[in-house]
Amino acid sequence: MIASMRIALAALLVSCLWQTPVLAQCAPAPDSPYFFRNLSEQRAEAKIAADRGFYEDLLTESFASHGADGKPESKQEFIAAELAPSRPAASRRFYSISDYTLVEHVQGHTVASYLLREVATTEGQTRVQELQLRETYEVQDGRWRLAAVEFSPVASALPEARASR
Numbered sequence: 001m002i003a004s005m006r007i008a009l010a011a012l013l014v015s016c017l018w019q020t021p022v023l024a025q026c027a028p029a030p031d032s033p034y035f036f037r038n039l040s041e042q043r044a045e046a047k048i049a050a051d052r053g054f055y056e057d058l059l060t061e062s063f064a065s066h067g068a069d070g071k072p073e074s075k076q077e078f079i080a081a082e083l084a085p086s087r088p089a090a091s092r093r094f095y096s097i098s099d100y101t102l103v104e105h106v107q108g109h110t111v112a113s114y115l116l117r118e119v120a121t122t123e124g125q126t127r128v129q130e131l132q133l134r135e136t137y138e139v140q141d142g143r144w145r146l147a148a149v150e151f152s153p154v155a156s157a158l159p160e161a162r163a164s165r
């Protein structure tokens with residue numbers, strides 16, 4: 001009886017140990033395309049959550065961008081524009097990232113390009129905005145930080161859709 005209990009316990013322990021690595025999630029490896037895509041996704045999530053701290057931590061002090069009007073923006077102007085409340089406030093917001101590509105990737109410097117779709121639903125109306133982004137990352141103080149963002153609106157084939165509910 002005790003021997004059969006030991007065997008059952010050992011089998012249970014082996015099955016638990018075997019499944020643990022399968023179920024564990026790991027952060028993307030630094031310098032991999034997944035690592036940079038993850039940074040882009042975190043930035044999109046921080047925009048929805050209006051997380052100023054995330055932006056302050058991610059952007060370099062010499063961060064460079066251009067506004068929709070083409071004029072250069074400082075780090076603080078960029079953050080303010082990213083976190084500006086949408087008018088009227090959207091009841092649901094989400095994003096998708098596609099066509100993610102590392103355009104340039106050398107030690108300490110990476111340029112990524114991707115298509116970002118931002119979707120906001122307000123009072124039964126759904127608005128889709130597509131942007132083609134090009135982000136430049138640099139290593140500062142031993143970690144990857146966003147040094148520049150270039151974006152341009154994409155002529156969308158997706159019409160503004162009405163929500164069915």
